[in-house]
Amino acid sequence: MMTKQNLIDYTLHLADNALIIGHRNSEWCGHGPILEQDIAISNIALDYIGQARNFYQYAAQLQGNAATEDSLAYLRDVVDFKNCLLVELPNGDWGQTILRQFFFSTYQYFFFQQLQNSLDEQLAAIAEKALKEVTYHVRWSSEWAIRLGDGTEESKQRMLLAVDELWSYTGEMFQEAGYERLAVSEGYGIDLTSIKNSWDAKIKSVFEEATLSLPTVAWMQSGGKEGQHSEHLGFVLGEMQFLQRANPGAEW
Amino acid sequence: MEIITKNSTANNTSSEINKRIWEILETVPDPEVPVLSVIDLGVVRKVELTQVPTSTCWQVEVFVTPTYTGCPAMDVMKMSIRMALLQQGFTDIIITQVLSPAWTTDWMSDIGKQKLKAYGITPPQYKQAVCTPDSFQQEEAIPCPLCNSYNTRLVSQFGSTACKALYQCNDCKEPFDYFKCH
Ligand SMILES: [Zn+2]
Numbered sequence: 340m341m342t343k344q345n346l347i348d349y350t351l352h353l354a355d356n357a358l359i360i361g362h363r364n365s366e367w368c369g370h371g372p373i374l375e376q377d378i379a380i381s382n383i384a385l386d387y388i389g390q391a392r393n394f395y396q397y398a399a400q401l402q403g404n405a406a407t408e409d410s411l412a413y414l415r416d417v418v419d420f421k422n423c424l425l426v427e428l429p430n431g432d433w434g435q436t437i438l439r440q441f442f443f444s445t446y447q448y449f450f451f452q453q454l455q456n457s458l459d460e461q462l463a464a465i466a467e468k469a470l471k472e473v474t475y476h477v478r479w480s481s482e483w484a485i486r487l488g489d490g491t492e493e494s495k496q497r498m499l500l501a502v503d504e505l506w507s508y509t510g511e512m513f514q515e516a517g518y519e520r521l522a523v524s525e526g527y528g529i530d531l532t533s534i535k536n537s538w539d540a541k542i543k544s545v546f547e548e549a550t551l552s553l554p555t556v557a558w559m560q561s562g563g564k565e566g567q568h569s570e571h572l573g574f575v576l577g578e579m580q581f582l583q584r585a586n587p588g589a590e591w
Numbered sequence: 592m593e594i595i596t597k598n599s600t601a602n603n604t605s606s607e608i609n610k611r612i613w614e615i616l617e618t619v620p621d622p623e624v625p626v627l628s629v630i631d632l633g634v635v636r637k638v639e640l641t642q643v644p645t646s647t648c649w650q651v652e653v654f655v656t657p658t659y660t661g662c663p664a665m666d667v668m669k670m671s672i673r674m675a676l677l678q679q680g681f682t683d684i685i686i687t688q689v690l691s692p693a694w695t696t697d698w699m700s701d702i703g704k705q706k707l708k709a710y711g712i713t714p715p716q717y718k719q720a721v722c723t724p725d726s727f728q729q730e731e732a733i734p735c736p737l738c739n740s741y742n743t744r745l746v747s748q749f750g751s752t753a754c755k756a757l758y759q760c761n762d763c764k765e766p767f768d769y770f771k772c773h
Binding site (some may be wrong): 355375376378382383386387389390392393412445448460461463464465467469470471472474475478479481482485488511545548577 | 598629657659660661662663689690691692693696722723725726727747748749750751753756773
């Protein structure tokens with residue numbers, strides 16, 4: 340039973356990451372800087388909602404007790420959410436959104452590459468499917484990070500501020516939560532130290548092309564994966580969960 | 592005696608019924624690109640028939656795979672498949688989603704690709720190195736569905752739906768959708 344609860348927690352962590360960044364990206368819908376990029380970020384948001392649905396459906400199936408993808412997304416409270424702090428941060432300007440996307444997509448790319456070989460067949464199948472989309476996300480976000488970093492004086496300034504704002508939230512992606520440690524020992528989880536070097540190398544090469552320098556700050560924020568969130572997540576959930584809480588069971 | 596009579600009227604072999612189901616599925620369109628059927632698109636992976644014990648009924652299980660993880664058209668396709676089979680008299684229907692192996696544009700039928708082009712959407716080219724995360728890589732040459740020129744440019748990697756990218760033809764100036772490789 341211990342094992343099953345851990346698999347549920349691990350799956351919920353992956354689902355929550357996807358749902359929250361998907362929700363954040365969807366806030367850009369209709370507000371993107373130009374039409375094509377508005378469509379791009381909305382498409383990426385849609386990919387995330389799809390990923391979240393696959394993970395929540397699986398977690399609901401494991402959990403039983405009438406849990407559904409909707410009850411897991413709409414009826415859990417802040418302390419139950421296991422997403423990284425990075426994905427719940429407000430969007431900031433376009434540069435900050437792009438940089439967050441690049442950090443997170445690069446992490447997901449190397450993570451799903453490994454998760455495809457998970458001993459858990461369903462996690463492996465979801466990863467195999469999502470990896471194709473994440474590949475496009477990495478490409479898109481890295482190209483924009485380069486354009487903006489090595490762009491005008493203003494875009495460069497904004498990217499430098501974005502790096503300052505976000506860097507201390509990147510470490511948490513590679514810090515093992517309890518359920519991740521157990522997932523590795525049980526054979527279906529990913530050893531995060533095994534993807535850290537690949538992530539570092541990709542960030543470094545794109546930063547070089549973007550003429551941005553890597554911060555040397557070592558202090559990293561953490562806690563989100565274990566349910567200790569910033570004040571921002573409550574507002575995200577307040578907006579996202581309002582309808583289901585005000586009208587339980589409402590459907591389109 | 593009555594049971595035997597019923598059996599003889601509905602005495603189709605499973606391979607005949609299977610063939611009929613595939614014919615029915617060919618009439619079920621993709622709601623976002625309605626010239627394509629779910630068969631053209633390659634989302635139906637297999638059909639399994641099981642005779643319901645002590646009856647003449649068949650249980651039909653259709654295995655479908657989503658094109659894109661978050662494609663909202665998938666729910667509509669599943670519902671349309673169910674409706675089409677119900678209309679043709681099948682009542683015991685299961686639709687099972689399979690994620691692995693992941694759907695690829697290589698599964699789109701040649702007829703489907705021709706239909707797409709006639710509809711004004713450039714069909715997916717043979718899969719090349721496009722599916723890597725490297726930035727600013729050499730774009731593959733995508734032909735214009737209107738004048739067939741390869742002198743085209745990518746406007747955006749993300750288009751009107753998850754499966755499409757946006758291009759423009761430099762010769763005839765037509766903006767067009769490309770059903771991107773996946
Ligand atoms: Zn043309």
